[in-house]
Amino acid sequence: MANWFARLMGSAPAPARSSRSQRSDRGADSSGFRPSAMNSVQQPVPRQSSSVVNAQRETLRILVGDTLRDHGIPPVWVSTEVMTVSSQGRLVFQVILTLKFWEESLPLYFSALEASYMTRLDSTNPELAEAVRSVSWRIAPDAACPYADMPNPAFWTEAVRQERVAAKRRLELNQLFEDEWREDHSGGPSFAPTDPVPLQADFEKTQPFQAYTGR
Numbered sequence: 001m002a003n004w005f006a007r008l009m010g011s012a013p014a015p016a017r018s019s020r021s022q023r024s025d026r027g028a029d030s031s032g033f034r035p036s037a038m039n040s041v042q043q044p045v046p047r048q049s050s051s052v053v054n055a056q057r058e059t060l061r062i063l064v065g066d067t068l069r070d071h072g073i074p075p076v077w078v079s080t081e082v083m084t085v086s087s088q089g090r091l092v093f094q095v096i097l098t099l100k101f102w103e104e105s106l107p108l109y110f111s112a113l114e115a116s117y118m119t120r121l122d123s124t125n126p127e128l129a130e131a132v133r134s135v136s137w138r139i140a141p142d143a144a145c146p147y148a149d150m151p152n153p154a155f156w157t158e159a160v161r162q163e164r165v166a167a168k169r170r171l172e173l174n175q176l177f178e179d180e181w182r183e184d185h186s187g188g189p190s191f192a193p194t195d196p197v198p199l200q201a202d203f204e205k206t207q208p209f210q211a212y213t214g215r
Contacts, residue, residue: 053091056128057082060095063124067117077101079140085133092133102143110137 060082065075081096099106114135122129139145154160 053084056093056131057084059125059128060093060121060132063121064095064097064117067113067120070120071113071116073106073113077103077106087133090131092131093128094133095135097135097137099137099139099143102139102145107137107139 061080064078064080068075068078077100079098079100081098083094083096084091085094086092114137117135118129118132121132
């Protein structure tokens with residue numbers, strides 16, 4: 001009680017602060033920011049030699065071509081651009097794939113092709129795969145894409161979407177029937193060819209006919 005009254009009257013010293021509090025305030029400026037926190041925000045991106053970065057870019061481009069060839073896609077259809085950016089204090093890559101020649105079915109497999117590419121990259125160079133932040137696609141303006149304008153808003157309704165799904169299914173079935181018909185008829189008749197059998201007469205040899213002379 002006496003200590004409390006003395007502190008109230010200002011005659012007693014303030015209680016000693018813990019060593020933990022002293023350490024936390026040491027080095028803080030008037031704004032409350034500590035130099036260590038400021039340095040963590042302003043930490044520069046580690047520098048890599050241009051030769052190393054260029055080699056990494058080239059590896060990323062080469063693996064794109066290898067992936068395309070593995071799936072039967074001509075590499076000339078797709079161009080590859082590799083950009084380097086800073087993310088959370090480290091150098092990362094953005095792989096940009098541009099479709100140069102329009103192929104109706106290829107955009108349907110963009111996601112699968114990207115997954116195949118990243119699987120190949122991870123098995124070839126795991127550290128470089130970790131440094132790839134994104135793989136994005138775009139279509140070249142001169143790729144002859146027929147979809148230059150957006151369709152009617154009704155195109156995206158559920159009823160119209162179901163019609164497209166049904167129409168696509170009919171086309172797939174027709175193609176399946178055509179393929180089966182070609183396979184059944186491509187090898188000629190399914191039965192063995194008949195060998196000719198020589199004819200054998202079961203009658204006696206005919207004698208030459210004598211003409212009647214009347215004598």
